[in-house]
Amino acid sequence: MDSHMKNRHHAELVVMGNQRRGTLGDRLYGQFIELTGRCVNGGIFDPGSPRARPDGVRADVLEALKEQRPGFVRYPGGCATAYFKWQDLVGPVAERPRARLFRGHGGQAQSTAFGIPEAWSLCRELGAELYLCVNANTQSPEDAANLVEYLNSTQPTPYADLRRTHGREEPYGVKLFGLGNEIYGDWQPGQKTAAQYADWCAEAIRQMKAVDPSIRISVNGLGRPDPEWDRTVMFRLVGLADMLSMHNYFGRPCFEDLMAASRVCEKHFRSAEQILDEAMDIPLGTHSRAHRELGGLPAVQRRPGLAFDEWNLWYRSRHGAPRDVEEVYHYADALALASLMHVILRHADSVDLANVSLAVNTLAPIMTDGERMVRQTTWYAHKLIRDTHDRGRVLESLADAPVFKAKHERFFCGIVDVEKAKDETLPTLEHFDDIPALDALASVSADGRTLRLSLVQKLPDRPLDVALDLHGLAPAGDTMTVRRLARDGDLWVENTLDQPNRVRIETTTEPLTTRFTLPPASLTVLEMPV
Numbered sequence: 001m002d003s004h005m006k007n008r009h010h011a012e013l014v015v016m017g018n019q020r021r022g023t024l025g026d027r028l029y030g031q032f033i034e035l036t037g038r039c040v041n042g043g044i045f046d047p048g049s050p051r052a053r054p055d056g057v058r059a060d061v062l063e064a065l066k067e068q069r070p071g072f073v074r075y076p077g078g079c080a081t082a083y084f085k086w087q088d089l090v091g092p093v094a095e096r097p098r099a100r101l102f103r104g105h106g107g108q109a110q111s112t113a114f115g116i117p118e119a120w121s122l123c124r125e126l127g128a129e130l131y132l133c134v135n136a137n138t139q140s141p142e143d144a145a146n147l148v149e150y151l152n153s154t155q156p157t158p159y160a161d162l163r164r165t166h167g168r169e170e171p172y173g174v175k176l177f178g179l180g181n182e183i184y185g186d187w188q189p190g191q192k193t194a195a196q197y198a199d200w201c202a203e204a205i206r207q208m209k210a211v212d213p214s215i216r217i218s219v220n221g222l223g224r225p226d227p228e229w230d231r232t233v234m235f236r237l238v239g240l241a242d243m244l245s246m247h248n249y250f251g252r253p254c255f256e257d258l259m260a261a262s263r264v265c266e267k268h269f270r271s272a273e274q275i276l277d278e279a280m281d282i283p284l285g286t287h288s289r290a291h292r293e294l295g296g297l298p299a300v301q302r303r304p305g306l307a308f309d310e311w312n313l314w315y316r317s318r319h320g321a322p323r324d325v326e327e328v329y330h331y332a333d334a335l336a337l338a339s340l341m342h343v344i345l346r347h348a349d350s351v352d353l354a355n356v357s358l359a360v361n362t363l364a365p366i367m368t369d370g371e372r373m374v375r376q377t378t379w380y381a382h383k384l385i386r387d388t389h390d391r392g393r394v395l396e397s398l399a400d401a402p403v404f405k406a407k408h409e410r411f412f413c414g415i416v417d418v419e420k421a422k423d424e425t426l427p428t429l430e431h432f433d434d435i436p437a438l439d440a441l442a443s444v445s446a447d448g449r450t451l452r453l454s455l456v457q458k459l460p461d462r463p464l465d466v467a468l469d470l471h472g473l474a475p476a477g478d479t480m481t482v483r484r485l486a487r488d489g490d491l492w493v494e495n496t497l498d499q500p501n502r503v504r505i506e507t508t509t510e511p512l513t514t515r516f517t518l519p520p521a522s523l524t525v526l527e528m529p530v
Contacts, residue, residue, distance in 0.1 A: 255332050
């Protein structure tokens with residue numbers, strides 16, 4: 001064997017066309033705009049910019065968001081939720097408080113000019129739903145129900161009439177609500193214990209759904225750091241809450257470790273799904289804690305879903321005004337983000353909605369200054385996965401590929417500087433000996449005629465030869481569409497305002513084949529007729 005062959009690795013990818021998993025849909029591809037940093041104010045809403053429309057929305061930013069085709073937009077937080085009464089974000093702008101002080105992240109005041117009506121209008125332009133986060137921290141369950149009345153009621157009631165005095169007769173029809181944000185944490189006002197929070201939510205959900213039974217509501221989960229929080233909340237709210245929310249951020253400044261982020265994410269999902277399975281034993285009376293803690297058993301119409309409504313890569317930038325956590329993403333980050341999206345889509349049978357955090361400037365795929373806008377590297381990875389696995393079903397697949405060693409924090413632990421990353425003894429680290437070099441996701445289109453494969457090749461220094469083995473599917477054409485995340489530079493190249501196109505998407509039409517070579521450290525998408 002010559003030296004060229006010794007430097008190559010080989011993998012087999014088996015796709016089982018008859019074993020179909022979750023259904024793909026728009027709610028798996030949400031965005032998130034928060035009244036923090038320069039996400040809304042100074043980002044998407046920037047009246048002083050020459051790129052702004054008369055309503056203050058940046059036309060260039062809006063176009064970049066439209067290209068990502070979000071299924072919904074989460075607003076106004078995030079942590080900002082705890083600082084805003086909903087009543088301050090409606091009505092004529094001149095009658096709203098000028099700003100609220102966001103004390104948690106550098107004490108930066110946030111204008112209320114881009115409020116709930118403006119967020120709703122933005123969603124209409126994007127073809128998205130509004131996912132409204134309710135202040136469960138410092139407002140009451142009755143406030144939450146009054147918000148639903150304001151937004152959705154057709155009755156001659158006080159808050160529906162308040163909406164009418166604000167110039168809108170027709171209801172907004174908002175159907176997605178989240179109750180608070182990370183309310184278990186001491187980094188925002190109104191921290192609650194799991195029991196306190198569950199009691200608050202039980203009352204709020206009953207009142208909110210008495211106004212509009214068609215709404216869907218998520219409640220805060222904590223996940224792997226404290227599964228007992230999730231058990232307490234879900235055991236109390238099964239039959240009431242529709243979704244359990246979960247958050248996590250990932251990333252390390254070493255390429256191999258960065259590629260292990262998806263493994264940690266996978267464990268996070270499995271932990272949350274176990275909690276939901278336990279909660280579903282409650283109405284059956286089969287869980288050991290059911291009668292002891294709850295007495296009577298609730299009626300449950302459907303298994304609660306997961307709302308992965310805050311996730312992204314975050315391991316470099318810090319909080320602080322004015323450019324709060326403005327992470328600059330590299331090509332390697334884009335590969336990690338694609339791999340994280342694979343995890344979400346593999347769990348599409350459990351995930352009701354998911355959104356990357358955030359949309360503009362703050363931990364965002366879009367960065368701006370007063371006059372310019374750039375699509376970061378992660379914008380292109382997100383678009384590739386979004387456009388590829390749009391509608392249809394996820395297929396079961398199995399990759400037999402080389403493995404490598406890596407490590408990653410068990411859950412989000414804050415900033416990971418380069419020196420800290422060298423310490424392999426930290427108790428927060430999880431060590432892996434078996435990270436596969438190939439991370440593949442397969443799906444079939446809604447009409448069953450197109451097989452879509454997205455392939456993250458995680459070896460940084462050598463190509464990977466892949467043999468594709470199809471079961472229950474047969475190629476039905478001569479060509480396939482190939483799209484790649486292309487780069488000018490090394491693994492840490494970035495798109496900047498001055499050099500915005502160093503990472504991009506390139507598309508070709510190539511002869512259909514079931515044997516192909518993936519370049520080192522690459523994201524490749526194949527679409528073939530079957």
